[in-house]
Amino acid sequence: MKRREWLAAAAALSSVAALGGLAGCATPVLRGTGDLGVVIGRANGTLYLVDTSARTLIGEVPGLGDLSHASVVFSRDGRHAYVFGRDGGLSMVDLLTQRIVRRVMQAGNAIGGAISADGTLVAAQNYTPGGIKVFDARTLELVADVPAEYAPGKLSRVVGLVDLPGRRFAYSLFDADAIWVTDCSDPSHPVTLKFDAIGRQPYDALVTPDGRHYMAGLFGEDGLALIDLWADRPEARRILAGYGRGQAPLPVYKMPHLRGWAVAGRRAYLPAIGRHEVLVVDTESWAEVGRIPVAGQPVFVMARPDGRQVWVNFAVPDYHRVQVIDTQRQQIVQTLEPGKAVLHMEFTPRGDAVWISSRDDNRVSVIETRHFTTLARLDVPAPSGIFFTARAARMGF
Amino acid sequence: MSRTALFLSVLLLGPVLAFAQSAPDATRSAELVRMVRQDCGSCHGMRLTGGLGPALTREALAEFPLDSLAAVIVHGRPGTPMPPWKAMLSEPEARWIAQRLQQGFPEESAGVR
Numbered sequence: 001m002k003r004r005e006w007l008a009a010a011a012a013l014s015s016v017a018a019l020g021g022l023a024g025c026a027t028p029v030l031r032g033t034g035d036l037g038v039v040i041g042r043a044n045g046t047l048y049l050v051d052t053s054a055r056t057l058i059g060e061v062p063g064l065g066d067l068s069h070a071s072v073v074f075s076r077d078g079r080h081a082y083v084f085g086r087d088g089g090l091s092m093v094d095l096l097t098q099r100i101v102r103r104v105m106q107a108g109n110a111i112g113g114a115i116s117a118d119g120t121l122v123a124a125q126n127y128t129p130g131g132i133k134v135f136d137a138r139t140l141e142l143v144a145d146v147p148a149e150y151a152p153g154k155l156s157r158v159v160g161l162v163d164l165p166g167r168r169f170a171y172s173l174f175d176a177d178a179i180w181v182t183d184c185s186d187p188s189h190p191v192t193l194k195f196d197a198i199g200r201q202p203y204d205a206l207v208t209p210d211g212r213h214y215m216a217g218l219f220g221e222d223g224l225a226l227i228d229l230w231a232d233r234p235e236a237r238r239i240l241a242g243y244g245r246g247q248a249p250l251p252v253y254k255m256p257h258l259r260g261w262a263v264a265g266r267r268a269y270l271p272a273i274g275r276h277e278v279l280v281v282d283t284e285s286w287a288e289v290g291r292i293p294v295a296g297q298p299v300f301v302m303a304r305p306d307g308r309q310v311w312v313n314f315a316v317p318d319y320h321r322v323q324v325i326d327t328q329r330q331q332i333v334q335t336l337e338p339g340k341a342v343l344h345m346e347f348t349p350r351g352d353a354v355w356i357s358s359r360d361d362n363r364v365s366v367i368e369t370r371h372f373t374t375l376a377r378l379d380v381p382a383p384s385g386i387f388f389t390a391r392a393a394r395m396g397f
Numbered sequence: 398m399s400r401t402a403l404f405l406s407v408l409l410l411g412p413v414l415a416f417a418q419s420a421p422d423a424t425r426s427a428e429l430v431r432m433v434r435q436d437c438g439s440c441h442g443m444r445l446t447g448g449l450g451p452a453l454t455r456e457a458l459a460e461f462p463l464d465s466l467a468a469v470i471v472h473g474r475p476g477t478p479m480p481p482w483k484a485m486l487s488e489p490e491a492r493w494i495a496q497r498l499q500q501g502f503p504e505e506s507a508g509v510r
């Protein structure tokens with residue numbers, strides 16, 4: 001055997017041995033990860049791994065700390081889930097070996113994260129200490145720390161973190177009414193572009209699927225802040241200003257969430273704050289083109305990937321319902337009651353089914369989106385966020 | 398039932414009945430504990446260590462007057478995301494929650510008085 005052939009054979013043998021060892025010496029079954037996903041077990045710090053083709057639980061990974069308000073991004077090969085816990089824990093979980101590969105405590109109080117388009121950097125957004133921290137996606141070593149210091153010694157809580165093309169991250173400063181865009185092309189010298197006075201109390205944000213517009217929802221006023229990132233000189237402007245029409249707002253028992261799923265075709269569907277409505281905005285003119293009354297304070301307003309439907313869930317006490325908007329008729333076409341305390345929804349990659357978590361029924365329901373039939377129910381203790389690996393291929397997820 | 402037993406029952410139940418007029422019963426108490434841990438927890442954290450809302454741990458609330466704490470729960474805090482909960486809680490229930498927050502809030506699984 002020639003030396004090169006021998007080396008190749010040895011490498012093949014050692015990788016087979018490694019896989020065999022992980023699978024308990026059984027013959028390893030090769031598989032892709034494109035139809036895998038995770039469900040957050042909110043109460044017990046456990047990540048439940050799911051197969052969206054078989055519609056089954058395939059494993060669980062405990063030991064992830066406080067997972068209230070946990071969120072997940074995926075490596076671009078769809079193999080690793082990065083889990084951001086409330087307690088500042090950042091864990092890298094291998095979906096195939098079903099183990100924690102690395103775990104760091106990166107902050108005192110965290111709220112989510114993002115991964116760069118090239119897959120090399122993972123960023124966490126933090127409340128305490130307020131700011132973002134950027135990590136090497138492979139090793140979880142800290143490579144950049146950007147405190148959200150908006151005044152001497154004052155750090156803002158950070159919300160609405162998204163990835164932008166070119167190793168950039170955009171995020172909003174709840175306490176500073178600001179939007180920052182940090183370029184981590186050279187992580188040892190991050191460069192931050194700051195937009196001030198964007199509107200009062202941004203609570204979450206999104207980037208449109210084309211990466212062009214960054215939009216922050218405002219808690220402190222009726223309206224949203226919008227930045228056209230493709231402009232020669234990007235600036236923040238207000239859209240949907242005064243959508244509450246001066247009426248006293250209803251109590252907001254839970255803050256809504258924004259992501260790129262708001263966009264369906266050329267319209268965006270956005271949760272109103274303090275009004276039981278979904279606001280519809282044209283993404284060319286950014287003018288309001290409609291509003292749809294719904295069953296409660298909307299929390300997630302998510303377009304099915306094809307944009308034909310928009311699914312809405314609600315804050316307590318209306319969170320036993322889910323409503324479906326038909327985007328052609330611009331009205332509710334279905335109201336479902338999949339279980340108590342619906343916290344999250346996630347579409348399969350092409351939207352043939354949606355997975356819905358019902359915290360108080362300890363259940364995840366899989367619902368076919370055309371006829372709304374329930375295809376499966378999975379027992380998961382206090383499920384909250386559901387995240388499928390198809391997010392790896394989408395900007396702003 | 399002997400007279401002594403009856404007397405003892407009244408003696409033991411008396412304070413319980415008096416308390417019941419202002420405080421939630423066992424079923425409602427369990428609901429309130431769950432509500433605080435889970436629903437308040439969406440902003441304050443399931444472990445009440447804070448999030449968009451401040452920490453609600455015993456240490457964090459030690460200096461906060463009980464009446465003010467109960468009032469914040471009932472009426473909210475204008476200018477912040479803290480909503481008024483009066484549509485979902487009575488004033489005695491808010492006060493009951495405030496008291497327990499200051500004592501260190503019970504876990505859901507643990508028995509609640």
